[in-house]
Amino acid sequence: MNPSCRDALIVALGGGSGAVLRWLASSTARNFHLSPITAIFAVNISGCFLFGFLHGFTQSRGHSWHLALLTGLLGGYTTFSTFSWDSYQLLSSGRPATALANAAGSSLAGIAAIWLGLLAAPRSL
Template sequence: MIKVLLAGLGGFIGSALRYVISTFFYKLLGTDFPYGTLVVNVLGSFLIGFFMGLVENGFVISSNWRAFIAIGLLGGFTTFSGFSYETVELIKQGTLLPAIANIVYTVLNCLAGTYVGGVIAKLITK
């Protein structure tokens, strides 16, 4: 139960950071391109790679802290970081086809899900 609470607390902090950082970059660079989201996704992907790289290379951290940082904080900051980490792990394991499938399925299905969700919302609000 403590891991659930820690992940939730980390998620709260990560989501708040996502809002602050993305808003900063939209104000800095404008809104003609999703700069804020791009920065958050790239930064979150770097941070999870760095953090999990430390863990995989002997940095000792409790499972509670791992839940707080990797699942909560970075997961709340951007779920793209989790997707990126899992895809890189598939590549490192030599399973290139599942890695490519994960990329294609995730991107296409998420785009389709967003589109279909919008269409359904429009239909039920008419």
């Protein structure tokens, strides 16, 4: 199999699994009568913990493990962990102002992009 196709399949399988895990986590949160915001918070923070854990786990196991677990599984579960990892990398490389700008800028720009998307969306099709 072509390596690019194999890598895409690995990411797709991991991503599908991550999406199912996110659905299960959200369903479980609803069963405990947690608000949707609390459920998303729990998914995002657990995803960050898992990113740190799995990053350490995959470092000595090769690129396919990284693709399956970090890019695929956690990409399907929550992309917040990648955003947090990028900010952590900036902090740990001695660039706290850039880390803060990344965190605040991404959050504010994301909120603005949602607002603009809502304005641009057709009201009916």
